[in-house]
Amino acid sequence: xxxxxxxxxxxxxxxxxxxxxxxxxxxxxxxxxxxxxxxxxxxxxxxxxxxxxxxxxxxxxxxxxxxxxxxxxxxxxxxxxxxxxxxxxxxxxxxxxxxxxxxxxxxxxxxxxxxxxxxxxxxxxxxxxxxxxxxxxxxxxxxxxxxxxxxxxxxxxxxxxxxxxxxxxxxxxxxxxxxxxxxxxxxxxxxxxxxxxxxxxxxxxxxxxxxxxxxxxxxxxxxxxxxxxxxxxxxxxxxxxxxxxxxxxxxxxxxxxxxxxxxxxxxxxxxxxxxxxxxxxxxxxxxxxxxxxxxxxxxxxxxxxxxxxxxxxxxxxxxxxxxxxxxxxxxxxxxxxxxxxxxxxxxxxxxxxxxxxxxxxxxxxxxxxxxxxxxxxxxxxxxxxxxxxxxxxxxxxxxxx
Numbered sequence: 001x002x003x004x005x006x007x008x009x010x011x012x013x014x015x016x017x018x019x020x021x022x023x024x025x026x027x028x029x030x031x032x033x034x035x036x037x038x039x040x041x042x043x044x045x046x047x048x049x050x051x052x053x054x055x056x057x058x059x060x061x062x063x064x065x066x067x068x069x070x071x072x073x074x075x076x077x078x079x080x081x082x083x084x085x086x087x088x089x090x091x092x093x094x095x096x097x098x099x100x101x102x103x104x105x106x107x108x109x110x111x112x113x114x115x116x117x118x119x120x121x122x123x124x125x126x127x128x129x130x131x132x133x134x135x136x137x138x139x140x141x142x143x144x145x146x147x148x149x150x151x152x153x154x155x156x157x158x159x160x161x162x163x164x165x166x167x168x169x170x171x172x173x174x175x176x177x178x179x180x181x182x183x184x185x186x187x188x189x190x191x192x193x194x195x196x197x198x199x200x201x202x203x204x205x206x207x208x209x210x211x212x213x214x215x216x217x218x219x220x221x222x223x224x225x226x227x228x229x230x231x232x233x234x235x236x237x238x239x240x241x242x243x244x245x246x247x248x249x250x251x252x253x254x255x256x257x258x259x260x261x262x263x264x265x266x267x268x269x270x271x272x273x274x275x276x277x278x279x280x281x282x283x284x285x286x287x288x289x290x291x292x293x294x295x296x297x298x299x300x301x302x303x304x305x306x307x308x309x310x311x312x313x314x315x316x317x318x319x320x321x322x323x324x325x326x327x328x329x330x331x332x333x334x335x336x337x338x339x340x341x342x343x344x345x346x347x348x349x350x351x352x353x354x355x356x357x358x359x360x361x362x363x364x365x366x367x368x369x370x371x372x373x374x375x376x377x378x379x380x381x382x383x384x385x386x387x388x389x390x391x392x393x394x395x396x397x398x399x400x401x
Contacts, residue, residue: 083102083103084101084102084103084125084129085101085102085103085125085126085129085130085131086101086129086131087101088101088107088123088131090109091109091111091135091136091137091138092137092138093111093112093115093138094109094110094111094112094115094117094136094137094138095109095110095111095112096108096109097109097110101125102125103125103126103127104124104125104127105124105125106122106123106124106125107122107123107125107131108121108122109121109122109123109136111138112138115138115139116138116139116176117136117137117138118136118137118138118139119133119134119135119136119137120132120133120134120136121136121181123136149186151210152185152186152210153183153184153185153186154169154170154173154183154184154210154211155183155184156168156169156175156182156183156184157169157170167182169184170184170211171211172186172187172189172210172211172212173185173186173187173211174187186208186210186211188208188213189201189206189208189212189213190202190206190207190208190213191208193206201213201215201228202215202216202228203215203217203228203229203230203401204216204217204218204221204230204399204401205217205218215227215228215230217230218230218254218398218399219254220232220233220235220253220254220255221233221254221399221401229401230399230401231401232251232253232254232305232397234251235249235251235255235256236249236250236251236256237251241256241258242258243256243258244258246260247259247260248260248277248278250303250305250395251305252305252395252397253305253306253307253308253366253395253396253397253398253399254397254398254399257303257395259301259303260277261277261278261301261391263280263299264280264296264299268289268291268292269285269286269289269291269292270282270283270285270289270291270292270295271283272299278300278301278302279298279299279300279301280298280299280300281297281298282295282296282297282298294384294387295387296375296387296388296389297386297387297388298388298389299388299389299390299391300388300389300390300391301390301391301393302317302390302391302392302393303393303395304316304317304392304393304394304395305395305397306364306366306394306395306396306397307366307396307397307399307400307401308364308365308366308367308396308397308398308399308400309363309364309365309400310360310363310364310400311363312360312361312362312363313359313360313361314359314360315357315358315359315360316346316358316359316360316392316394317357317358317374317390317392318351318355318356318357318358319335319355319356319358319374319376319388319390320354320355320356321333321354321376321378321388328380329354329378330378330379330380330385331379331380331381332378332379332380332382333350333353333354333356333376333377333378333379334376334377334379335348335349335350335356335374335375335376335377336348336374336375336377337358337372337373337374338373338374338375338389339371339372339373340370340371340372340373341372343362344361344362345360345361345362345364345370345372346358346359346360346361346372347359347361348374356374356376358372358374358392360394364394364396365396366396366397366398366399367396367397367398368396369393369394369395369396370393370394370396371391371392371393371394372392372394373389373390373391373392374389374390374392375387375388375389375390376388376390
């Protein structure tokens with residue numbers, strides 16, 4: 001386009017010169033001279049145009065070659081590789097060592113006293129501009145970890161495998177600290193079970209020991225072979241009591257009692273005699289004494305040892321009649337509670353025609369002793385025959401096992 005404009009300009013100049021010469025100029029060229037000049041100019045311009053076109057073609061070819069070379073370069077090479085990694089902050093409750101974030105530089109972390117490191121203790125700035133490892137945090141020791149007690153710490157067992165150090169702890173310990181300064185802390189199995197299961201590992205008390213645990217039982221109980229449960233020691237059966245002569249040993253949860261129940265006091269013509277350590281029988285009544293016939297014919301004593309918080313309802317005691325050989329028994333029985341049930345914790349009901357049951361309907365929390373009196377009245381053809389009273393003593397222990 002530039003050559004075309006130059007060509008048009010020169011042609012306009014020559015025509016202007018010819019037109020001027022027609023006006024009578026003195027130094028004007030003749031027609032042949034002008035034609036010769038025009039031909040020379042035309043040849044010059046054609047040569048310039050060819051050179052310009054050739055140069056433009058060469059330039060386009062070089063640009064195409066350069067563009068093709070650039071498109072074949074790898075993507076990663078199109079931008080400069082990062083020379084630094086992003087900044088790292090010190091973990092909460094911890095400290096960071098190292099302020100340079102260049103390639104191959106290291107940053108180290110430690111935790112404040114009472115906290116343990118979770119994650120790598122050292123991170124390296126990699127060539128791709130990212131840090132090795134994962135984020136490091138400082139955590140408070142779990143409730144089940146025993147800290148600050150040398151008796152509950154061990155050095156880990158470490159070995160190098162493929163140039164990397166691998167450490168482990170004995171059973172009952174867990175790894176704590178950094179990879180360069182690790183230690184095995186005891187696991188408090190008692191707390192682990194409480195937190196995970198929501199209960200107790202031992203029936204009574206769990207005692208944490210280095211690497212394990214032990215269950216203990218309260219005084220008066222022994223540990224069963226399962227290592228967790230407790231069983232009451234029967235001091236009466238094993239002769240571990242100090243009951244004096246004339247008293248009887250009654251085993252209770254975790255202990256014993258020495259008892260010597262007494263018969264009801266005599267009044268009027270009603271009197272009793274002790275026929276066994278736990279039963280009294282009424283002496284024969286005068287034929288004319290109605291009050292003596294209505295008094296209990298027998299009074300028995302019963303001692304029941306119960307755990308605390310026994311699930312209710314629970315049958316505690318049964319009463320039944322037994323006819324003497326050759327004599328017909330009563331055709332009707334009536335059962336009831338005649339004393340000691342002010343809080344309504346017991347009910348008495350018939351289980352069959354000849355048996356009544358004392359049932360606990362409210363939970364009892366020990367230690368406490370409760371007494372309740374129940375009776376059984378015998379009838380024959382709707383006529384009262386005799387009454388029997390059972391004095392039941394419930395001994396509730398302090399434990400629910």
